[in-house]
Structure formats: C-alpha cells, structure tokens
Amino acid sequence: MSENWDDKSPIYHQLKERVAKLIMDGSFAEGEAIPSVRQVSSEYKINHITVSKAYQELVDMGVLEMRRGRGMFVLTGAQTRLIVDARNEFENIELPEIVKRASQLGISSEELIQKIERFVDGS
Numbered sequence: 001m002s003e004n005w006d007d008k009s010p011i012y013h014q015l016k017e018r019v020a021k022l023i024m025d026g027s028f029a030e031g032e033a034i035p036s037v038r039q040v041s042s043e044y045k046i047n048h049i050t051v052s053k054a055y056q057e058l059v060d061m062g063v064l065e066m067r068r069g070r071g072m073f074v075l076t077g078a079q080t081r082l083i084v085d086a087r088n089e090f091e092n093i094e095l096p097e098i099v100k101r102a103s104q105l106g107i108s109s110e111e112l113i114q115k116i117e118r119f120v121d122g123s
Contacts, residue, residue: 011046015054023063023074024082033071034064061085 005011022028037055041048055072058064063078102112 005046010050012050012053012057015040015046015051016057019054019058020063020082023078024086026079028074030074030076030078033073036071 005014019028019034023030028034034055035043037048037051040046040051055064059066059072061081063075063082064072065075067073099109099112102109107115
C-alpha cells in the first residue's frame with residue numbers, strides 16, 4: 001500500500017479503497033489475513049481509529065471478517081463481490097459521465113468507441 005494520501009477524501013475511505021484494490025488484484029487472497037490495525041497504523045503513521053473505520057466498512061460490505069484474537073481475514077467470494085460492485089459503479093456512474101462529457105465536447109458515439117478501442121489496443 002502507498003503512503004500518499006490526498007486531500008480529496010477522508011483517509012479511511014482511501015485506505016478502504018486501497019485494501020479493496022489489493023483484494024481485487026489478488027494481493028490479499030481469500031481466506032488470508034490482512035495486516036493488523038496496529039501494523040497499518042504504525043507503518044503509515046495514521047490513527048488506529050482511522051484504520052479500524054476502513055476495515056469496519058469492508059466488514060459491513062461482506063469482504064472482511066474479524067476472527068477474535070486472530071485478526072481480519074478476507075472472506076471467500078470477496079474478490080468477486082468487489083469486482084461486481086466496481087463494474088456496477090463504472091457502468092452506472094462513471095460511464096454515463098464519460099458519455100455525457102464526450103457529448104459536450106462534440107465527440108460522437110462512433111468516435112468515442114474508436115478512441116476507446118485505440119486506447120485498449122495501446123496505439
């Protein structure tokens with residue numbers, strides 16, 4: 001995880017998003033323990049309550065579970081759940097904004113598709 005925090009959103013939210021990304025990309029595998037609140041707090045020099053809040057949001061989402069005396073663990077199905085949630089957010093929030101912005105700039109849907117294809121192809 002990176003130490004850089006931006007001023008655009010609360011640190012607990014940024015930490016939650018970073019942990020979620022690590023679960024989505026498989027860095028934190030299902031069934032695996034994640035770093036403790038104390039460890040993250042100490043390593044990144046952030047308040048333990050901030051770390052606890054980020055972890056609790058992931059528990060509430062059904063991604064992590066607390067095992068008393070053992071720590072936080074990634075639940076089975078967490079990766080899939082996070083990917084589905086991220087896809088839904090992209091399709092329902094981000095993509096409509098991209099289409100709206102393209103329209104404001106006079107970019108046709110065909111032109112937008114071509115630009116996306118070029119971007120995906122890396123050319």
